[in-house]
Amino acid sequence: MKVLVINAGSSSLKYQLYDMREETVMASGRVERIGMDSSILTHEVPGRQEVRDVSEILDHVTAVKRVVDILVDPQHGVLSAINEIQAVGHRVVHGGESFKQSVIVTPEVKLEIRRLFDLAPLHNPAHMMGISAVEANLPNVEQVVVFDTAFHQTMPPTAYLYPIPMVLYRRHKIRRYGFHGTSHHYVSDQAAQLLGKPLSEVKMVSCHIGNGASVTAIKEGQSVDTSMGLTPLEGLMMGTRSGDIDPAIVPFTMNKEELTLSEVNSMLNKHSGLLAISGISSDMREIVQGMDEGDKNAQLAFDMYVYRLRKYIGAYAAAMNGLDVLIFTAGVGENSDRLRASVCEGLTFLGIELDEELNKKRSKEARYISTENSRIKVLVVPTNEELLIARDTYALVQQAKQA
Numbered sequence: 490m491k492v493l494v495i496n497a498g499s500s501s502l503k504y505q506l507y508d509m510r511e512e513t514v515m516a517s518g519r520v521e522r523i524g525m526d527s528s529i530l531t532h533e534v535p536g537r538q539e540v541r542d543v544s545e546i547l548d549h550v551t552a553v554k555r556v557v558d559i560l561v562d563p564q565h566g567v568l569s570a571i572n573e574i575q576a577v578g579h580r581v582v583h584g585g586e587s588f589k590q591s592v593i594v595t596p597e598v599k600l601e602i603r604r605l606f607d608l609a610p611l612h613n614p615a616h617m618m619g620i621s622a623v624e625a626n627l628p629n630v631e632q633v634v635v636f637d638t639a640f641h642q643t644m645p646p647t648a649y650l651y652p653i654p655m656v657l658y659r660r661h662k663i664r665r666y667g668f669h670g671t672s673h674h675y676v677s678d679q680a681a682q683l684l685g686k687p688l689s690e691v692k693m694v695s696c697h698i699g700n701g702a703s704v705t706a707i708k709e710g711q712s713v714d715t716s717m718g719l720t721p722l723e724g725l726m727m728g729t730r731s732g733d734i735d736p737a738i739v740p741f742t743m744n745k746e747e748l749t750l751s752e753v754n755s756m757l758n759k760h761s762g763l764l765a766i767s768g769i770s771s772d773m774r775e776i777v778q779g780m781d782e783g784d785k786n787a788q789l790a791f792d793m794y795v796y797r798l799r800k801y802i803g804a805y806a807a808a809m810n811g812l813d814v815l816i817f818t819a820g821v822g823e824n825s826d827r828l829r830a831s832v833c834e835g836l837t838f839l840g841i842e843l844d845e846e847l848n849k850k851r852s853k854e855a856r857y858i859s860t861e862n863s864r865i866k867v868l869v870v871p872t873n874e875e876l877l878i879a880r881d882t883y884a885l886v887q888q889a890k891q892a
């Protein structure tokens with residue numbers, strides 16, 4: 490079976506086409522700047538040269554059409570007809586409390602995703618556009634949605650409730666949901682395999698450090714706490730997001746600076762984090778470069794980022810009364826040995842001992858970066874959310890066929 494995986498954002502759409510027989514990626518790519526003056530489609534087929542196409546793509550329906558067209562293109566494509574795509578799996582960031590696992594898309598499921606627009610205004614409307622765009626272009630294909638929140642539905646109320654009036658939870662479902670669950674789930678499985686131990690025997694802290702960043706405490710293979718909350722703003726300092734701040738800063742700043750709700754939201758989501766402190770960039774590569782050139786603000790941004798991450802790791806070790814494995818994943822976690830070294834430097838009291846050589850080695854494989862004697866094992870595990878989405882999609886569609 491061929492499964493197309495789609496991660497639709499507000500102005501971008503990433504895709505991967507899988508052949509599920511061997512779980513191979515046949516093609517992958519992304520459409521960027523949807524709805525802007527010139528959109529860019531980048532398409533890659535393993536072993537062939539990357540294709541870049543600049544044109545006007547005004548909406549997600551057109552974006553999916555372009556993706557389908559290039560997949561069947563005689564020169565750049567990998568399929569002879571579009572009906573070879575038998576199922577489409579979508580990443581959906583917010584599944585609220587309704588979805589504890591992936592599901593086949595039905596009218597009820599779509600209604601529920603719409604109901605959750607309020608809780609993930611940057612993400613869910615874009616995912617819904619992706620789903621509708623597939624309906625328009627591939628009308629007879631089964632669609633599956635895989636939620637970032639699903640893996641975290643095992644958290645106990647002590648972890649997911651906020652100490653605010655309970656009526657807000659009852660009326661509006663204000664609670665911690667957590668995100669990047671597909672990634673935390675995938676890397677914890679991979680880590681257990683690498684260790685050769687069942688998940689039931691290990692306490693893990695998984696650090697997904699990309700553009701968005703979150704930490705999860707995983708006990709017996711289940712998420713027991715995670716740093717993102719009602720929305721993907723809480724927790725760690727990120728590229729452009731503040732992470733944890735005193736909530737009183739919101740009304741105080743609104744008052745002093747005469748900001749509207751949407752302005753303060755934009756300040757915390759898009760103009761904070763590494764970008765705000767460094768004044769340079771939200772990209773960790775540029776921060777590290779700035780540090781090396783002696784830029785004090787870049788150094789401060791890096792130090793704050795590390796300090797806040799280290800505090801979460803300590804907190805989650807306490808939350809689980811122990812820690813056996815620390816995992817780094819996603820763009821920064823997989824690629825920045827500097828970040829990993831700095832985080833671990835302050836965690837020797839826990840029994841973490843990093844192997845400098847192993848930490849510096851570059852590889853696409855899951856690997857140890859701690860010394861043999863390190864009491865807590867430290868791993869780098871490349872994430873693969875798309876593969877988990879493809880697997881869930883395949884499994885659900887197979888099940889539906891047999892039913």
Ligand SMILES: Nc1ncnc2c1ncn2[C@@H]1O[C@H](COP(=O)(O)OP(=O)(O)O)[C@@H](O)[C@H]1O
Nearest residue numbers: 698699700701771772773774819820821824825
């Ligand atoms: N070699 C590197 N060193 C430091 N950071 C890196 C490196 N390569 C990528 N990154 C960081 O990874 C981030 C993207 O991570 P990624 O997980 O792909 O994010 P997302 O999926 O949220 O878009 C970039 O913003 C960049 O800061």
Ligand SMILES: CC(=O)OP(=O)(O)O
Nearest residue numbers: 582668669700701721
């Ligand atoms: C939920 C979230 O923050 O996702 P991303 O890291 O893709 O922005």
Ligand SMILES: [Mg+2]
Nearest residue numbers: 699700701819
């Ligand atoms: Mg990501």
